[in-house]
Amino acid sequence: VLPPYPALDQSFAHAELGLQQQLPQAVLVHRVRELLEALDLSGFRPVPMQAPAVAERVRMLLAETPDKAWRAETMAAQLAMSVATLRRKLAAENTSFRAVLEEVRLARALTMIQTTTQPLKRIAEDCGYRSPSRFATRFRMRFGTLPSELRE
Numbered sequence: 001v002l003p004p005y006p007a008l009d010q011s012f013a014h015a016e017l018g019l020q021q022q023l024p025q026a027v028l029v030h031r032v033r034e035l036l037e038a039l040d041l042s043g044f045r046p047v048p049m050q051a052p053a054v055a056e057r058v059r060m061l062l063a064e065t066p067d068k069a070w071r072a073e074t075m076a077a078q079l080a081m082s083v084a085t086l087r088r089k090l091a092a093e094n095t096s097f098r099a100v101l102e103e104v105r106l107a108r109a110l111t112m113i114q115t116t117t118q119p120l121k122r123i124a125e126d127c128g129y130r131s132p133s134r135f136a137t138r139f140r141m142r143f144g145t146l147p148s149e150l151r152e
Helices: 006-020 025-042 054-064 072-078 083-092 097-115 122-126 132-143 145-151
Strands: none
Touching: 006 025, 054 072, 054 083, 054 097, 072 083, 083 097, 097 122, 097 132, 097 145, 122 132, 122 145, 132 145
16 A cells, blocks of 8 residues: 555546546646656555466466366467476476376366266366276375265
């Protein structure tokens, strides 16, 4: 929160009024510059935004279709990078494509088990597991219980 600075409020109102009145662009540029100067004088320092980590970008893409037969090559193409670069960046974040894929799939499965009445076989398929027994094994390794035990 910025400390009170009356000139900032006035500058903001001045710029807003200029936009509402649809003043010429040259005038609006001066009003926006006035607002930026008032922000600077009030002590405002913007925090630079960082791009999401590669693992987070991978998670977001996987979450859209966790049942897809994902491969690192496909993901790398989606992110416009080589497979080697994808692996290197994920390794720098202490993870791997397979680990993120499994994390997304099992998190989705946990949510589905807790919030739906779908059969466990269907949940396994919807989360990208072709084998219900492999799904159950992975689920137990991750959460310490079988999906059927959790469902009870």
